[in-house]
Amino acid sequence: MAAMTGRSDVHLGRVKRSGRSDAPAVLEVKELSTDRTVSDSPLDQVSLTVYAGEILGVAGVEGNGQTALAEALVGLTAARSGVILLGGEPVTDDNVRRRRDRGLGFVPEDRHLQGLPLHGSVTEATVAGRLRGTGRFATLAPALSRGRRVWAEAVMDKYAVTAADSSARCDSLSGGNQQKIVLARELEDNPACLVLAQPTRGVDIGAIEFLYGKVAEATHRGCGVLLVSADLDEIFRLSDRIVVLFKGRVVAELPTLTTTREEIGRHMMGVTA
Amino acid sequence: MTTLETKPTALPHRLALLARPVGRTGFAVLTGALLAMGLIALQGYAPMPTMLAGLRYALGDAVAVSRTLAWGLPLLVTALGVAFAFRAGMFNIGAEGQLYVGAMAAAIVGAYIGPLFAGLHLLLCLAAAALTGGAVAAGLGWLRAHWGVDEVLSTLLSNYLLVLLCTYLANGPLRDPTRQSGSTREVHDSAMFPVIVDQTQLTAGLYVVAALVLATWWLSERSIAGYRWRMTGSSPGFAAAMGIDIARARVTSMAVSGALCGLGGSLLVTCSQGRFWTEIGTGIGWDAVLLALVGRSRPIGVLAWAGVYCVLRASARGVEQVTGIPSELSSVLIAVIIVAAVARSGAIGLITDWARRWRAVREKQQ
Amino acid sequence: MNAIEAFLASGIRFTTPILLAGLGCLATRWTRDLNVGLEGVMLFGAFFGVVCGYRFESAAVAIVLTSALGAVAGLVFGILVATLRANAFVVGTALNVLAAGATVYLLRTWFGVKGSFGDERIPSLPAVRWGVIGDIPLIGPVLSGQSPLTYLSWLLVAGMAWAVRHTVIVRHLKAGGEHPEALRAAGGNVMRTRIIAQVWCFTLCALAGVQLSLGQLTLFTEGMTSGLGFVALAAVIFCRGNVLLLAVMSVAFGFSSALSVRLNTAVMAPQFAQMLPYAVALVGLIVLSRRSRTADTRILTPSQEN
Numbered sequence: 018m019a020a021m022t023g024r025s026d027v028h029l030g031r032v033k034r035s036g037r038s039d040a041p042a043v044l045e046v047k048e049l050s051t052d053r054t055v056s057d058s059p060l061d062q063v064s065l066t067v068y069a070g071e072i073l074g075v076a077g078v079e080g081n082g083q084t085a086l087a088e089a090l091v092g093l094t095a096a097r098s099g100v101i102l103l104g105g106e107p108v109t110d111d112n113v114r115r116r117r118d119r120g121l122g123f124v125p126e127d128r129h130l131q132g133l134p135l136h137g138s139v140t141e142a143t144v145a146g147r148l149r150g151t152g153r154f155a156t157l158a159p160a161l162s163r164g165r166r167v168w169a170e171a172v173m174d175k176y177a178v179t180a181a182d183s184s185a186r187c188d189s190l191s192g193g194n195q196q197k198i199v200l201a202r203e204l205e206d207n208p209a210c211l212v213l214a215q216p217t218r219g220v221d222i223g224a225i226e227f228l229y230g231k232v233a234e235a236t237h238r239g240c241g242v243l244l245v246s247a248d249l250d251e252i253f254r255l256s257d258r259i260v261v262l263f264k265g266r267v268v269a270e271l272p273t274l275t276t277t278r279e280e281i282g283r284h285m286m287g288v289t290a
Numbered sequence: 291m292t293t294l295e296t297k298p299t300a301l302p303h304r305l306a307l308l309a310r311p312v313g314r315t316g317f318a319v320l321t322g323a324l325l326a327m328g329l330i331a332l333q334g335y336a337p338m339p340t341m342l343a344g345l346r347y348a349l350g351d352a353v354a355v356s357r358t359l360a361w362g363l364p365l366l367v368t369a370l371g372v373a374f375a376f377r378a379g380m381f382n383i384g385a386e387g388q389l390y391v392g393a394m395a396a397a398i399v400g401a402y403i404g405p406l407f408a409g410l411h412l413l414l415c416l417a418a419a420a421l422t423g424g425a426v427a428a429g430l431g432w433l434r435a436h437w438g439v440d441e442v443l444s445t446l447l448s449n450y451l452l453v454l455l456c457t458y459l460a461n462g463p464l465r466d467p468t469r470q471s472g473s474t475r476e477v478h479d480s481a482m483f484p485v486i487v488d489q490t491q492l493t494a495g496l497y498v499v500a501a502l503v504l505a506t507w508w509l510s511e512r513s514i515a516g517y518r519w520r521m522t523g524s525s526p527g528f529a530a531a532m533g534i535d536i537a538r539a540r541v542t543s544m545a546v547s548g549a550l551c552g553l554g555g556s557l558l559v560t561c562s563q564g565r566f567w568t569e570i571g572t573g574i575g576w577d578a579v580l581l582a583l584v585g586r587s588r589p590i591g592v593l594a595w596a597g598v599y600c601v602l603r604a605s606a607r608g609v610e611q612v613t614g615i616p617s618e619l620s621s622v623l624i625a626v627i628i629v630a631a632v633a634r635s636g637a638i639g640l641i642t643d644w645a646r647r648w649r650a651v652r653e654k655q656q
Numbered sequence: 657m658n659a660i661e662a663f664l665a666s667g668i669r670f671t672t673p674i675l676l677a678g679l680g681c682l683a684t685r686w687t688r689d690l691n692v693g694l695e696g697v698m699l700f701g702a703f704f705g706v707v708c709g710y711r712f713e714s715a716a717v718a719i720v721l722t723s724a725l726g727a728v729a730g731l732v733f734g735i736l737v738a739t740l741r742a743n744a745f746v747v748g749t750a751l752n753v754l755a756a757g758a759t760v761y762l763l764r765t766w767f768g769v770k771g772s773f774g775d776e777r778i779p780s781l782p783a784v785r786w787g788v789i790g791d792i793p794l795i796g797p798v799l800s801g802q803s804p805l806t807y808l809s810w811l812l813v814a815g816m817a818w819a820v821r822h823t824v825i826v827r828h829l830k831a832g833g834e835h836p837e838a839l840r841a842a843g844g845n846v847m848r849t850r851i852i853a854q855v856w857c858f859t860l861c862a863l864a865g866v867q868l869s870l871g872q873l874t875l876f877t878e879g880m881t882s883g884l885g886f887v888a889l890a891a892v893i894f895c896r897g898n899v900l901l902l903a904v905m906s907v908a909f910g911f912s913s914a915l916s917v918r919l920n921t922a923v924m925a926p927q928f929a930q931m932l933p934y935a936v937a938l939v940g941l942i943v944l945s946r947r948s949r950t951a952d953t954r955i956l957t958p959s960q961e962n
Contacts, residue, residue, distance in 0.1 A: 093530055114533030123531060130527040137524060141517070145532040148514050157509070160517035333765065383749075439945040443890055447941070450883045450934040458927035576753050583746045616764040621757020625750040629736065632747065636740030 040069040042105070043120075043210040043241035049089060049099030057084040058265040062099070065260050065267060067210060067241040072232070074256030074273070075245045078285050082265035083245045084126060087214045090243070091123045092116045104209055114149060122208030124199050126215040126245070132199040133187045140183040142198050143169040146206040176201040177227065193224030200228055204235050211235065214245040229255065249278060263287045311591065318584075318631035319598060322623045329622070335613050347608020348601045356492035362600035363499045364389075364557040365574050365581070366593065370506045371423075371550025373582035373592045377510050378543030379523030380431060384445030385551045386575025387452030388426055392419035392552025394456045396559040397566035398464065400477025411480040416498070416556050423552020424545040426452065431544025435537035441544070449575065457568045466565070473567035483561050495561040506550065507589040519543045551575070577624070584628045599624055663918055665797040669872065670917075671910025672806045673698065673864035677888035678895075678902050679812050680860030683853040684744075685892055686826070688833030689737050691857050693748035695885025696755030701726060701865020703759045706778055706876040707766070715779040719805070719866055726862025727855050734851030752885075760878055774875030781805060781871045803871045805863055810903075812860075817899040829853055830897075861885070883934065884913075890937040894944055905940075912936045 044067040051060045060082050067073045077083055088094045090101060092113040101109045103119045111119070125131035133142045144165045169183045176197045180190055187195060196216065203211060213232065217225045232255065236242060246252050252259055253273060261269040261284040269284040327337035348358050368385050375382035382388075395418040404411045430448060433439035457472070466475045483493035510516045521529040522539040530536050558570050581599060585591030599620075606620035677694045684691040691697075704725055709718035733751070736742045760770075767773050781803035789800045820826050831839040832849035839846055868884070869876050887909050895902035912932040919929040 091531065112533070112535065113530065114535065117533045125527075125531050127527070130525075131531040132528065134521055134525040134528050137521070141521070142528075144517075145521075145528075148517060149533050156515040156518075157513050159512050160514045161512075433942060433945075437942065437945050439942050440893070443893060443941055444938060446886050447890065447934045447938045450886075451931050451938065454927040454931050454934075458925050461927070462925055573753075573756065576749070576756075579749055580753055583749060616761045618757040618761040618764070621753055622761055625754030625757065628750045629742065629747055633736050633740040633742040636742060640740065 040071065040239075042066050043069050043103070044090070044243065045100075045102040045105075046090070047100045047102070049086075049101060050097045051085050051089050051094055052097050054085060054094065056080075058082040059097075060085050060089060060099075061265040063262075063265070063267050065243075065270070067243050069209070069239045069241050070236050071258070072236060072242040072244050072256045074252035074259040075243065075262060076249060076252050076259055076281055076285060077262035079247050081285075082262045083214070083247075085265065086262065087123070087126065087212050087243075087245055090212050091121065117146070117149060117206075120207075120209035122203040122206055122211040122240075124203055124211065124213045124216055126218070128192075128195055128199050129188075133195055135188045137187055138184045139173065139178070139180055139187060139190070139198060140166055140169040142187050143172055143183070143202050146202055172201050172205055173198075176231070191221065192219040193221045196220050196228060197224060200231055204231060204240075207238075208235075208240055210241045210243070212243050212245070215247060216244070217246075217248070217251060249281065252281075253278065261285055314631060314634060315594065315598070317634050318627045321630040322602070322627040325626050326619065326623055329619060330609070330613070330615060333613065333615050335615070340609055340613055340615075341605070343612045344605035344608035345601070347611065348604035352487065353489050354604070356487035356490040358600050358604040359496065360490055360492040360561065361604065362596055363495055363561065364554045364571070365577055365600070366554075366596040367499055367502055367557060368551050368554030368574055368578035369581035369585070369592050369596055370503065370589055371547045371554065372578045373585060373587040373589065374506060374510055374550060375427070375431075375543050375547035376582050376587035377516075377523050378519035378539060379526065380434065380540055380544050380547070381442045382427055382430075382445050382544060382547045382551075383442060383579050384427065384430065384448045384452075384548075384575075385554075385578045386571070386573075387445075387449040388423040388548045388551035389555035389558075389571045389575050389578075390453050390456045391426055392423040392555030393558050393570050394459060394474075394555075394566050395419045395422040395552065396481075396556030397474045397477060400481030400559060401475040401565070405478040405480040408480040408484075411478065412483065412560060415477070415481050415560055416553060419552040419556030420549035421552070423555065424549035427548020427551070428541055428545035431541040434544075435540040456566065460566055460568050464566075472569075474565050476565045477559060481560055482564060491562040493561045495557050499557070502550070502553065503589065503593060509546070510589060515542075551578070554578070573621075580624060580628055584631050598627075661793070661797045663914060664795075665801065666918070667907070667911040667914040668798050668802060668806060669910075670913040671907050672803070672809050672871065673867045673884055674888045674891060674909050674913075675809045675813070675903060675906040676805065676864035676867065677861045677885055678891045678906050679809070679816060679899070680857035680864075681888060681892045682816070682895070682897070682899065682902055683829055683856045685897060686829040686833050687850045687853040689744040689850055689853065690889075690892070691733070691748050691854065692745055692889060693733070693751030693755075693885075694857075694861050694888050695881050695883065696748075696752040697726065697729070697858050697861035698865040698868065698881045698885045699755040699759055699879070700729070701862035702869035702880055703762065703865070703876050704862070705866035705869045706773060706874075707762075709778045709870055709874075710775055713777050713779060715781050715870060718779070718870060719781075719863065722862045722866050723859045726858040726860075729862075730855035730858025731851065733858060734854030737854065738847045738850035756879060759876075763876070763878070770878075772875055772877040772880075774873075778874045779870065780874040781867070803867060805867045805871060808863070813899060813903045820899060825852075864888070887913075887933050887937055890941065894940060908940075909933050909936060 046063055046065050049060050049063045053059045058081050063086060065073065075083055075086065085094065089096055092111060096109055099109070100107055103116060103121055106119065108116050108119055129135050140161055144161065147165060148160060166183055173180065173183060178194050178197050180194060200216065216228055216232070220228065232242060244252060244256055256273050259271050259273055259276065259281060260267050261281060263285065264287070268287070271280065326341060330337045330340050347354060349355055368389055372382055372385045396415040399415045399418040400411070403414065426448065430441055430444050433444060434441040460472050460474050464474045465471060466473055483495040485491065485493050486496065510519065518529065518534045518539050521532070521534060522536050526536055529539070554574070555571055559566060563570055577599065581592055581595045585595045602623055603620040606617040609615050609619065610617040677698055681691055681694055701722055704722045705718050708721040709715060712718065733747065736747055737744045763769060763773055783801045784804055784807060786800040789796060828839060828844050828849050831844065832846050836846045839849065865881070868880060891902055891905035891909055894905050916929040916932040
């Protein structure tokens with residue numbers, strides 16, 4: 018796993034750039050606008066594209082529309098205008114469940130509020146994706162069947178989650194272990210496109226490298242990642258291209274390898290002359 | 291971390307999980323017993339013999355047990371209904387009203403349709419009760435899910451509206467002309483559960499309740515639907531991000547909850563009373579809310595606490611018969627027991643805190 | 657006194673218990689320990705008002721003693737909620753059940769009666785008359801001839817509205833609920849603030865109960881509050897912490913209660929008339945929720961975990 022050794026930004030970038038020119042778009046956003054919310058700027062005519070196997074970083078000072086973008090993409094808030102295409106199909110009017118069925122993964126920025134059932138067990142946090150597609154009448158079947166529990170234990174091992182067992186409560190786990198569970202759940206769903214918001218906030222260093230490795234693995238499989246992060250280092254290490262959000266608008270779109278932190282910083286402050 | 295390491299601890303772990311609620315309940319029951327002894331002594335009776343006489347009345351023989359059980363069945367179903375909604379984060383405290391409309395619906399179907407083939411008639415009564423109770427609760431749940439109308443207050447207020455509506459029906463259009471006032475016509479025999487223990491009101495409704503307990507437990511704690519309800523209740527943000535339809539979960543959980551409350555009301559009619567009258571279920575809805583709160587919304591916890599409360603209630607009846615101490619003693623006790631249960635961990639924390647400080651002070655002095 | 661004047665006067669009379677209980681509960685809303693046990697405290701207040709009135713044959717003694725008892729009960733409740741960290745919703749609900757049971761229990765053990773208790777020795781609250789003011793048409797009977805608790809309730813409205821702007825204690829109460837760390841950092845005692853709010857709430861609710869039992873009928877009936885406490889709770893939730901808005905809501909509920917009593921059975925069945933205050937509250941709740949998107953009206957319910 019090359020991604021785990023030293024400064025891996027250049028390496029990661031190169032790997033994905035090589036496959037990008039002919040890769041199909043997994044997520045296309047065209048002139049997306051949202052209504053005003055309490056906590057974040059509304060989106061204003063945001064357009065961007067994520068290709069299979071690449072990581073598109075979204076930079077910006079917090080409160081400039083990143084949360085609104087993630088929630089609008091996943092379907093937690095409705096779009097006022099604009100189009101969202103997942104794998105070429107419009108999903109703008111679909112709810113969260115249907116978007117996920119079409120291959121959208123989502124790692125929310127607030128894992129305590131949205132990423133995990135904080136008072137629930139690790140199994141309950143892990144199996145969510147596998148329970149989503151259950152049909153109308155199968156909902157009476159057991160949720161945490163033996164098969165799913167065994168599967169959850171296997172996932173825990175695969176992602177090196179340190180917990181007593183799969184019945185441990187999520188709030189008894191460290192931030193890193195919690196985030197591993199969130200990422201494990203999303204990646205085990207094999208998404209075509211992953212909205213990855215603040216993936217390493219409050220996560221210890223060891224776990225950060227592990228999580229980056231898993232994200233890199235996913236892109237090798239062809240998953241396109243939209244990485245929203247307040248951490249510029251993270252964006253520079255992972256992404257192939259960077260878009261900058263300022264007051265809900267995309268003010269710049271730049272390839273990571275030919276840009277500098279200063280340039281991104283200027284765009285983040287709204288100096289886009 | 292391997293499975294080998296975790297296996298030996300599995301059993302003690304489970305036991306420890308069980309020990310906590312048992313200890314909690316034990317503490318609360320002990321508090322209640324002490325208070326009961328105090329109150330009985332205050333009235334000038336010997337506490338222990340009086341309490342034993344009460345217990346004998348509640349659990350002394352098969353007839354006593356059946357009587358206690360018969361009284362508790364509607365309450366248990368209603369409490370399960372309240373707990374069901376609590377688990378999904380919907381504080382349905384409109385159990386009283388839903389119970390009343392359920393009882394009224396069962397009484398109407400029982401009296402104005404039929405007589406029919408017994409099983410079918412009963413089924414119709416129960417279905418009508420479940421539908422009306424469920425519809426009322428689902429409506430309030432819909433208001434919460436789509437318009438943000440706080441369900442605590444709306445269900446609370448709906449109690450008074452629904453009870454008054456039923457009172458109106460029982461005094462007005464549906465009044466039994468042969469009786470003084472406030473009760474509807476007697477239901478047909480085919481709408482009554484057959485008695486299974488003589489001299490008591492314990493009927494075949496017991497089997498229905500047992501099935502309902504199992505079904506509720508499975509639905510709420512084990513099934514995929516229950517997973518969605520529970521996640522909506524404990525972590526709505528997580529549920530929404532996972533693609534669970536929160537609004538739908540809220541409405542459906544209220545519908546099931548209201549249906550159970552309505553069924554509780556129908557049992558009052560079809561198991562014992564045989565008709566609707568205006569005081570048929572006074573207070574049961576509130577008792578059910580208390581049981582759901584103290585049972586922490588878990589079906590098993592509610593079942594255990596409903597058992598405790600039934601014995602308490604029947605014992606209070608027994609005490610009233612031998613001493614003249616009012617049987618409302620049981621309401622006083624259950625309220626105090628519940629307060630003791632919720633204040634316990636805080637009290638223990640406070641006491642250990644004091645003990646630590648006191649030790650620190652003593653160490654300083656030495 | 658013509659029919660309209662009588663209606664207005666009784667509207668104010670019905671407003672009094674709702675307003676008193678609401679003003680008390682408002683303080684607990686500020687500290688975020690919303691007391692849902694208003695109904696129970698009012699019932700206890702009504703009961704002990706009658707008991708004290710019967711024993712001492714004086715309305716003044718009944719008022720003083722009952723409010724003192726209320727304050728003590730509030731202290732206990734406050735300690736349970738603030739110091740022992742028991743959930744206010746659970747304890748409040750238990751309190752309602754306790755009141756319904758305990759008043760009947762005591763009624764039977766002390767007086768040996770069931771249902772209701774009335775006696776000639778029980779004093780009623782005197783009507784305070786203000787000379788010529790009572791002769792003014794329409795508003796005269798509203799302003800004059802009410803019980804002293806009615807005047808007290810309106811004095812409290814003015815006093816609390818003033819206190820919100822000018823006193824430290826209200827700021828402390830609000831800080832105790834919204835920013836307890838800030839209050840602690842500023843040297844305030846959060847625990848004590850929360851307990852004070854409950855004491856205030858219980859005292860006023862006890863007075864509301866006295867108004868119910870001694871202000872109108874001079875007797876106690878089982879469950880005589882019949883949901884008035886919950887109506888007051890609704891008023892508190894609607895008012896969003898604003899004293900004057902609370903007064904307006906209470907008047908609205910009070911007048912719908914008065915209307916429900918006065919409506920002729922020819923107009924509608926008595927049960928439908930009795931629904932009025934609850935229906936008004938429910939419709940008000942729905943309208944309010946439609947108009948605001950914030951979760952301002954949410955009652956803090958306990959978490960069902962662990």
